[in-house]
Amino acid sequence: MFPALDTPCLLIDEPTVTRNLKTMQDRASTLGKALRPHSKTHKMPVLARRQISLGASGIMVAKLDEAAVMLAGGIAQQSVGYPLIGPIKAIRLAKLLVEGLRPRVSVDSRPALDLLERAAAEAGCKIEAVIEVNTGLNRAGLRNPDEIAELAQRIRGSERVRYRGLTCFGGHIGYQPTEDEALTLIRDENALLDRIAAHLTRNGLAPEIISEGGTIPAHYAEYLRVATELRPGTYIFNDVVTVASRAAEWKDCAATIVTTVVGQPDPAWAVIDAGSKTLALDPAPSGGFGYIEGRPDLLIRRLTEEHGVLVDHQGRPVRLQIGERLRIVPNHVCATVNLHDRAVFVDGEEILYSSPIEGRGGIR
């Protein structure tokens, strides 16, 4: 398995990426929704450009480090998903505006709005803003219609910031044991967004955009009747959690780690050269730290920094050879990709090219 590559190595299967990109764009287009993929999953401008060329209206980034990398990669239309807080962030945003960034920034507080006004004034331009709604994830975002209307009114009154509507991330819809449970959460979300949009409309603040994040919500796009836009990220590669959530199948998983069995000191376990610094510790409902392709008998029971310990699911002796290679689908591919400086693109068993992950580690 890929004898020309040293392990552990991040592989990306090109035909699978192509299919995943097309499937999601087709779904959004068919439903008449805009698609603005989250680039945090791949952090590669080359892939963001493909998303745009297929029809995406822009991309989503988490932080300004990512925005800078994607802007340098030629992408000006970006949603910044994180409320920006603090004077240094204002200076950095102003600099990116001067360099051509055309951002739509999420806000959920007055300080976050103040920062946009300051940065836009400094750069002498305008910025678009959407208000983040907490639809159940209980992270960022407002929930009270009056508070949301008050913030919208304040944006409407700004000379520099243009009010566009609402944004949310249905992360809590993520893994659900049954499809019915996911659909119940989606109906609740629709009802909440309806109530908020109606309240805003009554106050002359009708949202033009209602944007929904997440690959699992995007899988249920036909039920997201209120959303005008989708912002999935993981769909480009998929992972164990996406499969466990019924939003993809194993054949749709484009990113894998090739690893080598480096020891089998006891019949009960084997050691591979991929640990938490290669795969990340993100959990999956199925247990373990990744899915080994073609070996449903094996469980990645624990990870230390540079080692993985494999056992048999049923407690039988592990059937592996030192030097043997395995291919692992990560639990959470966004976290895995972020640990790697480069990815090797392949088509099946054929190596195509290696590409830097320019946005990796963009934590500010």
Added chain:
Amino acid sequence: MFPALDTPCLLIDEPTVTRNLKTMQDRASTLGKALRPHSKTHKMPVLARRQISLGASGIMVAKLDEAAVMLAGGIAQQSVGYPLIGPIKAIRLAKLLVEGLRPRVSVDSRPALDLLERAAAEAGCKIEAVIEVNTGLNRAGLRNPDEIAELAQRIRGSERVRYRGLTCFGGHIGYQPTEDEALTLIRDENALLDRIAAHLTRNGLAPEIISEGGTIPAHYAEYLRVATELRPGTYIFNDVVTVASRAAEWKDCAATIVTTVVGQPDPAWAVIDAGSKTLALDPAPSGGFGYIEGRPDLLIRRLTEEHGVLVDHQGRPVRLQIGERLRIVPNHVCATVNLHDRAVFVDGEEILYSSPIEGRGGIR
């Protein structure tokens, strides 16, 4: 708090590092044990050189990527802690040998030994080897005295590989609820190493070196009567797990993340700009994902990629302001440092300099 720095930012307190380095070197020297610190914690040649200049006999690295960075940083004496498997690893090791690496490599199988012979022959030099013993962590390493003696005999018969002794990592001694429980595990480990060493000695294979890894075991160094060498890593910075294990106090924690409160959309929680891509998901016995300095009332309840959600330990409203900064001691500092490209060295509140983390992401 550090208004000149954007957040999130990795800080390293210089006086604390200096004290931690000296304390550990003094402990090893007083007990007559060699010190060979694991550089995976800091991944900075500048810090490895300080460890050497204080008296360390060399350093430990996990993988060849780290070895290459440390060799380029001027450090030839390195223990490679990972069994190296596969033809590409042999070529890479041979290249590093030619460039001056003087490694001591851990082996626990015949293929791992074969690789050392191949690399040494290719480079026209010799390599030192130690046999990894599994003392209870159940990861790499052999446990059966006969198997260990057989592998030692095979090394002894090699023209290129020099047998030096035994190595182990008492990772299972890590967090224990009480000191007595830790000491019981250490006594068991001593007894096992005694038995193996006696068996080797009877077969003319007396180990010159018996090397013990880990900061928690090194904290109990006076009880490690069999070990001739210590290989702690985390001690340079310490972290929540080290403190929970009674091997350090909060004042000994040199590496922290400065983070900003970016939202408080509900009285029950606040959102910070540090998530799993900044802190890592490694757990600690105390729960949560890091310790907020000076705020024992706050719990980092969950991390998504770029957000942390803080709550009050007792469920009371969270007392924080948007824009306020906090300083977090990571649960597992080795995993946190690996996510950052640079660290800012400080002395209390004063910024000294910024340094690249050259070995970060060295996963092969």
